[in-house]
Amino acid sequence: MIKAITGTKDILPNEIPNWNNLEDIVCNAMKAFNYKEIRTPIFEETRLFSRGIGEATDIVGKEMYTFLDRSETSITLKPEMTASVVRALLEHSLDKQNQLNKLFYISPMFRQERPQAGRFRQFNQFGAEALGSISPALDAEMILLAYQILKRLGLSNFVVKINSLGVPSSRENYKNLLKEYLSDKLNDLSEESQKRYETNILRLFDSKDRDDQKIMEHAPLLIEHLDDESLEHFEEVKQMLLSAGVPFEVDPKLVRGLDYYTHTTFELVSGSVGSQSALCGGGRYDLLVKQLGERDVPGVGFAAGIERILLAMENEKVMPEFIPQIDYYIVRLEKELSKKVFEIANNLRKEKSVEFDYTQRSVKAQMREANRLGAKKVLMIGGSEYERGMVVLKNMSDGSQEEIAIKEFE
RNA sequence: GUGGGUGUAGCUCAGUCGGUUAGAGCGCCUGGUUGUGGCCCAGGAGGUCGUGGGUUCAAGUCCCAUCUCUCACCCCA
Secondary structure (H helix, E strand, C coil): CCCCCCCCCCCCCCCHHHHHHHHHHHHHHHHHCCCEECCCCCEEEHHHHHHHHCCCCHHHHHHCCEEECCCCCEEEECCCCHHHHHHHHHHCCHHHHCCCEEEEEEEEEECCCCCECCECCEEEEEEEEEECCCCHHHHHHHHHHHHHHHHHCCCCCEEEEEEECCCHHHHHHHHHHHHHHHCCCHHHCCHHHHHHHHHCHHHHHHCCCHHHHHHHHCCCCHHHHCCHHHHHHHHHHHHHHHHCCCCCEECCCCCCCCCCCEEEEEEEEECCCCCCCEEEEEEECCCHHHHHCCCCCCEEEEEEEHHHHHHHHHHCCCCCCCCCCEEEEEEECCHHHHHHHHHHHHHHCCCCCEEECCCCCCHHHHHHHHHHCCEEEEEEECHHHHHCCEEEEEECCCCCEEEEEHHHHC
């Protein structure tokens, strides 16, 4: 039997209402904050991601679905959306048409990792990007937006973590400080962390190695060595979150894996899913656009994992229940009336949802099916009523029925 | 890429110290009088026990391999 590729999933009809519900809530929230939807291709030239996300990141280094097409161009299925959105912005000069572009998306992404709870190779994200302003109000808005969406979906068991990475100049100073602190402890670090000491020293804070954590516990923190401008930016973000009533905690060790972040980074972390607990992550990226084009456009954004959110909703038992319903089921008493049923059904279908039996089942079986489908009303065609030009209309909720002229349905 | 667990009906699972026709619940189908659902009752369909080897008189059960799914590491949404 041919099966879906490892790490991919079919979303079956009975799950679709949950997806539609989530997408509706996302779209409505985005609309409320005046974000406009954007859709970009599923694949891009590989160098968009290698340049945009960063060669040293895990995503680019070992997780991308990359292949050569027939003209030998290196193609990659998008592992995240920010680089694509920025590409589209520059390609169509949206940044010149509007000073500020507030965009959102809902789209599948692809990463070749080992699947586990809350992690898939094809997964869906919704997210938002605001391009064109350095205002901390937008950093706060992103966090508020993500927070509100999760709340509207019914989730409560999650926390908002924020941090600031400052600007590159203050970060460089800090990195040197950190290197100095670690210089005599290098041999005590795990192998992985020793590598990161060279490639991306900030990520040492992420290490789950006990000994590493012990060492890092006393390390100087970036947030204590920010320049004044970065501090002020961060302070304003926090003030606005407070005034918006968004509870948050500052996590100085929150260092995100993508190269392009500056200033604010944040995560919304659930306590209701497995170890893949980040429902949503994002931050400010004032340098990315320049890296991909010649123009200098600041930006801030977030991405949220739909599968993880649905999983959290299930575990928190806040998934709304959707009971299937149709307006009419048409029961045919004599099988010679099949053509009549077909005609009436299609008339009703101009306005209502209608179903009928396509096989030759008994009246009892048809009624059972009507009940199974959640039909509000059953139209019975045939017998003496039909000869008098009437049909029986049965109300399935209370079992009452009445005769109505068949003309009403023709 | 590394490690642990798992695989029996459409679904959730039981199956004893290896022993004869492999079970349950749910779901599905049919029926419980001539043309009526939900509840109840009766009956029915549906399984090469993941796959391939091996041990044995005998394997769903033991051993090996392989695949699958799954959880965790890693990383992230």
